[in-house]
Amino acid sequence: MTADPAAAANAQSSTSTSSTTSSSTPAEAAAPKRSRRGRPGYDRETLINRATEVFVSRGYDGTSMDTVARELGITKSAIYHHVTSKEELLHLAISRGIRALDSAVETESLRENVSALERLRLAVRASVVILIEYHHSVTLLLRVRGNSALEREALEARRKIDAKVRALVEAAIAEGGLRSDFTAGLITRLLFGMVNSITEWYRPSYPVDPDTIAEAVTTMAFQGLEA
Amino acid sequence: MTADPAAAANAQSSTSTSSTTSSSTPAEAAAPKRSRRGRPGYDRETLINRATEVFVSRGYDGTSMDTVARELGITKSAIYHHVTSKEELLHLAISRGIRALDSAVETESLRENVSALERLRLAVRASVVILIEYHHSVTLLLRVRGNSALEREALEARRKIDAKVRALVEAAIAEGGLRSDFTAGLITRLLFGMVNSITEWYRPSYPVDPDTIAEAVTTMAFQGLEA
DNA sequence: GTCTATACCGCGATAGAC
DNA sequence: GTCTATCGCGGTATAGAC
Numbered sequence: 001m002t003a004d005p006a007a008a009a010n011a012q013s014s015t016s017t018s019s020t021t022s023s024s025t026p027a028e029a030a031a032p033k034r035s036r037r038g039r040p041g042y043d044r045e046t047l048i049n050r051a052t053e054v055f056v057s058r059g060y061d062g063t064s065m066d067t068v069a070r071e072l073g074i075t076k077s078a079i080y081h082h083v084t085s086k087e088e089l090l091h092l093a094i095s096r097g098i099r100a101l102d103s104a105v106e107t108e109s110l111r112e113n114v115s116a117l118e119r120l121r122l123a124v125r126a127s128v129v130i131l132i133e134y135h136h137s138v139t140l141l142l143r144v145r146g147n148s149a150l151e152r153e154a155l156e157a158r159r160k161i162d163a164k165v166r167a168l169v170e171a172a173i174a175e176g177g178l179r180s181d182f183t184a185g186l187i188t189r190l191l192f193g194m195v196n197s198i199t200e201w202y203r204p205s206y207p208v209d210p211d212t213i214a215e216a217v218t219t220m221a222f223q224g225l226e227a
Numbered sequence: 228m229t230a231d232p233a234a235a236a237n238a239q240s241s242t243s244t245s246s247t248t249s250s251s252t253p254a255e256a257a258a259p260k261r262s263r264r265g266r267p268g269y270d271r272e273t274l275i276n277r278a279t280e281v282f283v284s285r286g287y288d289g290t291s292m293d294t295v296a297r298e299l300g301i302t303k304s305a306i307y308h309h310v311t312s313k314e315e316l317l318h319l320a321i322s323r324g325i326r327a328l329d330s331a332v333e334t335e336s337l338r339e340n341v342s343a344l345e346r347l348r349l350a351v352r353a354s355v356v357i358l359i360e361y362h363h364s365v366t367l368l369l370r371v372r373g374n375s376a377l378e379r380e381a382l383e384a385r386r387k388i389d390a391k392v393r394a395l396v397e398a399a400i401a402e403g404g405l406r407s408d409f410t411a412g413l414i415t416r417l418l419f420g421m422v423n424s425i426t427e428w429y430r431p432s433y434p435v436d437p438d439t440i441a442e443a444v445t446t447m448a449f450q451g452l453e454a
Numbered sequence: 455g456t457c458t459a460t461a462c463c464g465c466g467a468t469a470g471a472c
Numbered sequence: 473g474t475c476t477a478t479c480g481c482g483g484t485a486t487a488g489a490c
Contacts, residue, residue: 198417227407
């Protein structure tokens with residue numbers, strides 16, 4: 001909508017660049033961490049996490065800055081102390097998921113001395129795990145429609161990741177590890193359609209642990225559901 | 228991660244002059260049918276179909292009535308001649324998909340003299356076909372977040388359909404037709420997660436025909452991808 | 455059936471006090 | 473770091489002419 005999301009992103013890199021961020025929380029999680037002395041207030045990290053959750057719950061376009069503010073118990077003006085625009089909030093929210101997903105797929109697809117089928121299996125597993133660890137961020141990413149320059153960049157990032165997976169599928173078919181009666185494109189889409197659908201229902205309270213989910217996905221995809 | 232988001236994004240049809248072109252598709256399709264004498268104008272049916280497409284392309288909340296109007300080549304006021312509100316447009320758009328999906332699953336799950344596994348397979352196939360035939364309507368339905376009473380009703384309708392499928396999965400497990408090492412809930416979610424993901428990338432121009440897609444889905448889900 | 459014009463309000467964003 | 477107050481745009485929806 002507005003403009004120049006890239007500039008906005010750079011301007012803020014001091015706190016959010018890479019992995020050097022504080023403490024222990026693995027990926028997401030609304031860590032309160034009130035450390036300062038004066039007013040309660042929020043640190044940027046917490047604000048981003050909470051905003052991401054609200055965006056996921058109501059949709060980005062369906063969420064006003066006032067909704068985010070109420071969720072945090074502050075006013076919308078206070079949010080602008082931490083970020084310069086709503087779009088920057090979206091950028092911060094989805095870029096974590098993009099980075100995590102991309103590096104995981106990259107890592108697994110480049111493993112040496114392993115068949116393409118096995119690398120694909122590893123990529124699927126890794127994706128499931130990341131999708132759960134960065135649940136809100138990835139969910140938001142998967143819902144982007146391309147309505148702004150920022151959103152189109154996100155779609156482009158997704159396309160690049162998709163291409164890596166597809167190459168893996170193609171290699172696995174060529175090796176004879178995967179059935180060849182369907183195209184690599186169709187297999188890739190259905191396979192990751194299943195993986196990505198996890199975002200729609202997964203909750204930290206879900207009674208099945210992440211490893212079992214990853215196991216179910218790979219088993220179902222590669223061996224099938226029949227007894 | 229992905230399934231070709233870029234292609235899906237902003238699929239805006241080049242112009243709004245595409246009037247008297249197509250006409251065949253049974254369920255959706257912007258049937259032109261200019262019959263009256265005076266001004267060109269649109270009938271309600273066409274308006275709903277076109278609006279549904281725009282909602283899918285940019286998201287419901289991300290689409291203004293003015294956007295829909297421009298897509299049709301008329302002004303927003305003209306739209307209010309056909310519908311009373313934007314929300315009614317949403318209702319009309321998604322209810323077709325709900326009805327079609329519900330009756331298909333209902334029909335297949337009640338078939339007699341057929342194993343639960345086979346009924347499940349038929350329900351999956353039927354869902355894929357309907358999802359393609361009512362593509363835009365179902366896509367919109369699957370994206371509803373529950374931000375209004377209408378949206379919550381849609382979510383409730385989805386829940387009811389899900390319950391029918393899950394009962395089928397449970398019966399298939401009990402019969403020994405499906406593997407029992409994962410819960411029926413998890414299997415249902417992954418299975419229909421894969422089915423529903425088709426909405427994200429399917430286009431009438433997709434080089435694989437609907438039957439082959441349905442075949443790929445059932446094969447992958449029940450027999451697995453390995454060669 | 456569509457138009458222009460307009461009422462009315464919610465949204466993103468800013469200014470300046472505390 | 474958050475507040476109140478406010479600006480201005482763009483949103484849904486309506487009135488009434490053609």
